[in-house]
Amino acid sequence: MGKYNVAIAGATGVVGQKMIEVLEESNIAVDNFYPMASSRSAGKKVTFRGKEYTVEELNEHSFDKDIDFALFSAGGGTSKKFAPIAAKNNVVVIDNSSQWRMDDEVPLVVPEVNPKDALKTKGIIANPNCSTIQAMVVLKPLHDAYKIKRVIYSTYQAVAGSGIKGIKDLEEGVKGGKNEFYPVQIAYNCLPHIDDFTENGYTKEELKMVNETHKILGDYDIKVTATTVRVPVFVGHSESINLEFEKPFDVDEARELLKNAPGVIVKDDISVPEYPTVLDAAGNDEVYVGRIRRDFSVKSGMNLWCVGDNIRKGAASNTVQIAEYLIKENFFGKEN
Amino acid sequence: MGKYNVAIAGATGVVGQKMIEVLEESNIAVDNFYPMASSRSAGKKVTFRGKEYTVEELNEHSFDKDIDFALFSAGGGTSKKFAPIAAKNNVVVIDNSSQWRMDDEVPLVVPEVNPKDALKTKGIIANPNCSTIQAMVVLKPLHDAYKIKRVIYSTYQAVAGSGIKGIKDLEEGVKGGKNEFYPVQIAYNCLPHIDDFTENGYTKEELKMVNETHKILGDYDIKVTATTVRVPVFVGHSESINLEFEKPFDVDEARELLKNAPGVIVKDDISVPEYPTVLDAAGNDEVYVGRIRRDFSVKSGMNLWCVGDNIRKGAASNTVQIAEYLIKENFFGKEN
Numbered sequence: 163m164g165k166y167n168v169a170i171a172g173a174t175g176v177v178g179q180k181m182i183e184v185l186e187e188s189n190i191a192v193d194n195f196y197p198m199a200s201s202r203s204a205g206k207k208v209t210f211r212g213k214e215y216t217v218e219e220l221n222e223h224s225f226d227k228d229i230d231f232a233l234f235s236a237g238g239g240t241s242k243k244f245a246p247i248a249a250k251n252n253v254v255v256i257d258n259s260s261q262w263r264m265d266d267e268v269p270l271v272v273p274e275v276n277p278k279d280a281l282k283t284k285g286i287i288a289n290p291n292c293s294t295i296q297a298m299v300v301l302k303p304l305h306d307a308y309k310i311k312r313v314i315y316s317t318y319q320a321v322a323g324s325g326i327k328g329i330k331d332l333e334e335g336v337k338g339g340k341n342e343f344y345p346v347q348i349a350y351n352c353l354p355h356i357d358d359f360t361e362n363g364y365t366k367e368e369l370k371m372v373n374e375t376h377k378i379l380g381d382y383d384i385k386v387t388a389t390t391v392r393v394p395v396f397v398g399h400s401e402s403i404n405l406e407f408e409k410p411f412d413v414d415e416a417r418e419l420l421k422n423a424p425g426v427i428v429k430d431d432i433s434v435p436e437y438p439t440v441l442d443a444a445g446n447d448e449v450y451v452g453r454i455r456r457d458f459s460v461k462s463g464m465n466l467w468c469v470g471d472n473i474r475k476g477a478a479s480n481t482v483q484i485a486e487y488l489i490k491e492n493f494f495g496k497e498n
Numbered sequence: 499m500g501k502y503n504v505a506i507a508g509a510t511g512v513v514g515q516k517m518i519e520v521l522e523e524s525n526i527a528v529d530n531f532y533p534m535a536s537s538r539s540a541g542k543k544v545t546f547r548g549k550e551y552t553v554e555e556l557n558e559h560s561f562d563k564d565i566d567f568a569l570f571s572a573g574g575g576t577s578k579k580f581a582p583i584a585a586k587n588n589v590v591v592i593d594n595s596s597q598w599r600m601d602d603e604v605p606l607v608v609p610e611v612n613p614k615d616a617l618k619t620k621g622i623i624a625n626p627n628c629s630t631i632q633a634m635v636v637l638k639p640l641h642d643a644y645k646i647k648r649v650i651y652s653t654y655q656a657v658a659g660s661g662i663k664g665i666k667d668l669e670e671g672v673k674g675g676k677n678e679f680y681p682v683q684i685a686y687n688c689l690p691h692i693d694d695f696t697e698n699g700y701t702k703e704e705l706k707m708v709n710e711t712h713k714i715l716g717d718y719d720i721k722v723t724a725t726t727v728r729v730p731v732f733v734g735h736s737e738s739i740n741l742e743f744e745k746p747f748d749v750d751e752a753r754e755l756l757k758n759a760p761g762v763i764v765k766d767d768i769s770v771p772e773y774p775t776v777l778d779a780a781g782n783d784e785v786y787v788g789r790i791r792r793d794f795s796v797k798s799g800m801n802l803w804c805v806g807d808n809i810r811k812g813a814a815s816n817t818v819q820i821a822e823y824l825i826k827e828n829f830f831g832k833e834n
């Protein structure tokens with residue numbers, strides 16, 4: 163195995179810190195390691211595989227160095243500005259923001275679903291939205307088997323998805339404190355409002371789920387709608403997903419199929435009863451699925467419940483898995 | 499106006515206490531007031547309109563007295579046993595449990611939706627499930643205008659719906675304590691599990707939403723499916739509702755229609771942005787609706803978000819409103 167020079171842009175954030183942790187756990191051999199953040203955090207120390215590193219300020223010259231790939235998690239504006247600079251310097255950017263996801267030139271990748279798309283990159287690879295990633299891992303095997311006609315998402319998303327500010331609001335809120343980030347109290351409440359509203363009445367988060375589902379599954383005929391909701395949970399997104407298939411299916415067969423799908427753990431036994439919650443998913447890279455049952459209200463319909471760690475599989479782990487895939491495919495030309 | 503003798507069975511519970519409060523606020527003139535509970539609470543004092551009353555044990559002879567109506571909220575088993583005894587003694591029972599709801603002889607009533615059904619009672623009137631009630635108030639005007647073909651419910655239900663035990667689990671849970679009632683930690687988590695599981699994979703709570711929607715709207719052709727989820731919210735249920743109509747509709751017209759519907763408050767302006775949450779609904783009898791938007795994934799589809807106080811409109815207030823309707827219609831023959 164070759165050794166890789168790796169940068170992490172946004173290394174001090176919720177996702178960035180998790181990226182360091184996940185990279186540490188991975189088999190990727192890292193030679194030089196460059197944690198980066200804004201000037202606010204420059205000079206701070208982070209530890210990676212037992213060694214201390216100093217956080218650098220991300221700037222125009224950050225990628226003059228010999229870097230193989232950079233994991234970005236520093237917001238859309240930062241990605242917009244710095245990802246092209248990195249790419250121009252032959253650094254492969256795997257970006258966590260929504261900035262490049264719908265760009266035709268940029269692959270949008272979930273390694274269990276469409277890994278090969280990553281190889282088409284011209285320098286930037288986008289990591290999908292956290293809610294979309296976990297849904298894709300579950301929907302892909304079902305789509306392959308029964309062809310999805312329509313998907314209706316209702317999400318239950320954790321505050322960690324809003325980064326450090328979201329976590330603080332919930333911590334303070336349960337103690338009776340005021341929100342600083344969310345426009346409405348998040349403690350003991352559910353907010354049908356994630357990211358900005360758009361003219362058609364949907365939030366950007368909802369439209370991400372619609373558009374990214376199409377792009378990742380490579381099927382623009384699937385009808386998709388979504389309601390995305392922030393709930394008072396720290397880490398781990400849950401989703402109630404209603405599906406309509408073209409083909410008939412058998413519930414037990416579908417459950418077996420999911421049991422054998424990569425990155426999926428089925429926890430679904432009403433006789434216990436057993437179903438997944440964020441307690442199962444938190445800290446793990448697999449997406450958990452349960453409550454798999456026929457929807458009797460439509461021909462070939464299904465309801466299911468899926469749960470994932472939004473900071474790991476929904477962000478950091480998916481990014482690292484993309485890097486692992488590129489390495490496996492000898493994308494950097496360092497294998498022999 | 500006549501004066502009424504009123505019993506409350508389960509007067510010490512979450513719903514029962516709220517019934518006392520709502521009855522107190524109402525215009526119903528109460529002559530004799532009989533709070534009842536199990537032997538555990540017999541002898542306790544409750545205050546109603548400034549006067550103190552002693553809780554009696556509910557037993558076979560509780561309804562030998564001259565009582566006009568009894569509001570029941572003491573669990574299904576208690577209703578099964580004592581509601582028929584009350585009815586036989588000419589006491590009109592308005593029951594909050596699920597015991598009688600699907601009985602063909604028992605009207606299932608939401609006063610804004612199907613008040614006249616109450617007049618057909620043979621002694622027992624059932625109050626619907628809390629999640630169903632709030633959905634019905636919103637769906638009825640839409641059904642009348644555009645005829646609903648299909649409904650997909652995903653709920654976000656408060657712990658108060660599980661009574662005192664549910665509230666305790668969340669209170670203890672956020673302090674790091676263990677659950678006693680819920681099988682899985684409810685603090686900072688979402689449980690896709692309300693009431694028992696049935697053989698077809700649905701929970702009883704989900705089947706209540708399906709069956710009660712049919713009965714209350716009096717339309718068994720509507721296709722309905724549901725996923726019901728407990729969330730770490732104290733009071734107030736939220737619902738993500740996906741609708742498909744037979745007729746075409748205009749979103750602005752639908753919003754106007756809901757603004758004029760009884761018991762509904764529309765809070766829906768993405769330019770603010772403004773949408774309802776349990777903070778709006780808690781303490782009020784109206785159902786709040788927002789996020790009204792076209793679902794582009796189907797012909798004549800709509801998504802919306804509705805929120806209600808599950809202890810008031812979802813239970814106590816709906817019960818008292820049924821009593822008020824009966825009084826208005828001179829059902830007890832005491833008006834003149």
Ligand SMILES: NC(=O)c1ccc[n+]([C@@H]2O[C@H](COP(=O)([O-])OP(=O)(O)OC[C@H]3O[C@@H](n4cnc5c(N)ncnc54)[C@H](OP(=O)(O)O)[C@@H]3O)[C@@H](O)[C@H]2O)c1
Pocket residue numbers: 171172173174175176177178198199200201202203204220234235236237238240258259260290291292322323324325326327472473476477
């Ligand atoms: N949280 C999730 O579930 C999730 C999932 C998928 C994608 N994402 C995306 O990941 C990104 C970060 O999310 P987060 O939750 O980790 O947020 P966060 O906890 O607020 O962290 C933000 C990070 O970005 C850095 N940063 C901000 N502005 C910068 C700038 N101008 N130059 C360089 N670094 C800058 C911050 O550094 P300082 O310490 O210097 O401020 C910090 O390291 C966002 O784009 C978000 O949309 C998040």
Ligand SMILES: NC(=O)c1ccc[n+]([C@@H]2O[C@H](COP(=O)([O-])OP(=O)(O)OC[C@H]3O[C@@H](n4cnc5c(N)ncnc54)[C@H](OP(=O)(O)O)[C@@H]3O)[C@@H](O)[C@H]2O)c1
Pocket residue numbers: 507508509510511512513514534535536537538539540556570571572573574576594595596626627628658659660661662663808809812813
């Ligand atoms: N909470 C809701 O949102 C909601 C909504 C709709 C319907 N409901 C229904 O309303 C009922 C009560 O719910 P809750 O939330 O108020 O529960 P809760 O807080 O646990 O209260 C239960 C009440 O029932 C009484 N009770 C229990 N067993 C009894 C018995 N054998 N004889 C007489 N009284 C007895 C209790 O009296 P003691 O003090 O003596 O134990 C107490 O007053 C349930 O049937 C529930 O399904 C609840």
